[in-house]
Amino acid sequence: MENQSAGKSTKIQRLALIIAPLISLLIILFADLDPENRKVTYTLAIALLMAIWWITEAIPLAVTALLPVALFPLFGVVDGKTISSMYFNHLIFLFIGGFLMAFAMERWNLHRRIALRILLLVGISPGRILLGFMLATSFLSMWMSNTATAMMMVPIALSIILKLEESLGEVNMGKYSIGLLLGIAYSASIGGIATLVGTPPNLSFARIVSIIFPKMTEISFADWFIFAIPVTILLFIAVWLLLYFMYRPKNSWDNIRLYDFKKEYSALGKAKIEEKIVLILFIILAFLWIFRSGFTIQSFEIPGWSKLFKTPSYINDGTVAIFIALLLFIIPSKSKKGERLMNWETANKIPWNIVLLFGGGFALAQGFVDSGLSVWFGEQLAGLANVDPIYLTLANVTMMSFLTELTSNVATTEMILPILAGLSTVIEINPLLLMIPATLAASLAFMLPVATPPNAIIFGTNRIKIKDMVKTGILLNITGIIIATLVMYFWGTIVFDIDVSVFPDWAAVG
DSSP: OHHHHHHHHHHHHHHHHHHHHHHHHHHHHHOOSOTTOHHHHHHHHHHHHHHHHHHHTSSOHHHHHTHHHHHHHHTTSSOHHHHHHTTSSHHHHHHHHHHHHHHHHHHTTHHHHHHHHHHHHHOSOHHHHHHHHHHHHHHHHTTSOHHHHHHHHHHHHHHHHHHHHHHHOHHHHTTHHHHHHHHHHHHHHHHHTTSTTSSHHHHHHHHHHHHHOTTSOOOOHHHHHHHHHHHHHHHHHHHHHHHHHHHSOSSOOTTOOHHHHHHHHHHTOSOOHHHHHHHHHHHHHHHHHHTSSEEEETTEEEEOGGGGSSOGGGOOHHHHHHHHHHHHHHSBOSSSTTOBSOOHHHHTTSOHHHHHHHHHHHHHHHHHHHHTHHHHHHHGGGGGTTSOHHHHHHHHHHHHHHHTTTSOHHHHHHHHHHHHHHHHHHHTOOHHHHHHHHHHHTTOOOSOTTTSHHHHHHHTTTOOOHHHHHHHHHHHHHHHHHHHHHHIIIIIHHHTTOOTTOOOGGGSOO
């Protein structure tokens, strides 16, 4: 059966290798999305080629991610210098620094101690472990970078997975590890929806709407939270149920008892000095990530530590991750003479193929923005002027959700929201009915590793195949689209005092 499946997979990959370039070539030769700007057509053709090859894994994912370096300059979409610079930025350094911390925890066996402590705390049933990790990730991502949250949770989850595999065997674990890692990635995205500071698209919306419609009453932190928390809760429940029923182990874990883990924890004895130092550095890293930029809730403000420096805007999560990672290479080990907490042999396990994959996502997003393809997608909604508002919202959310699978959610939000603002004034519909759901939809990308940094991080563990992510993600995309549309239409209209049949005075031009 497995050989047959493998053969089938190879046939699909061979077909994709030939068919995807043919489709792209046909689009370039016979389609003309924008007669005044051929870059739009070229970018769509390249994006489709990348999407098909990524989904089918026709060639290695990292190789597909390099296509923009060759094709964007050749077709005059983006110059080679600009597109090449997309492959190394602060998020990629956050990724590298976070993985170095995870490797240090593993090298000194701290991961085993953390895993046993968590299992003793939350219990050993598959549902409880998944729920515990999802709750922690969602809550943290409301206040700090989704990427940093995922990066912090993944090494802890891996330690649990390794411990369970050791106790149960990989056969009894089944696909549970996939579900647990997906739970972290998806929770990081849906937790960020709940607050204005939780994810960059929310902040982009707050800024753009105040610039375009200065007469509108400001949307406060509390307003957004009251509106968005039901979206987060409903999505959280949907994700937990879906992952639990899709990835729970086939056999029950009756052969393991909590008492066995208590014995094992006692057998670890006292923590070595290296374990203690790595744990302290991990806690410092988490603290620096959470409190870097501070919080502002209404008139209440907690200033971030970055404001202690002359140029706080220069400091980002990547800066913090690399700073702590450098300390791992500097601090000496006591039990291994002449060695440090981290060595290059261990560090070289960084999944560089995922680093390239990550960069490919940023490069593709740059192409969407520079070519005008993001704008073109937004303009396609103009034909829906006479459609009922709920269907217009549904179309809007669907477009944004699938568009952000291949592009940066921040870049897409920044490009699409002004278009939707203009469209709403032309068709005389409350701009919030289009702009708020589009902002939510920017966080509803669950299908591809390049869709969001948390997706890329869990894919970097090499424990998840792209088909698993697509299979689960498409169900969640559809669920998220329905939830975002219905909550906006039936709850958002109450929170933001929207009458769907009335065009507000503050939105009128002039």
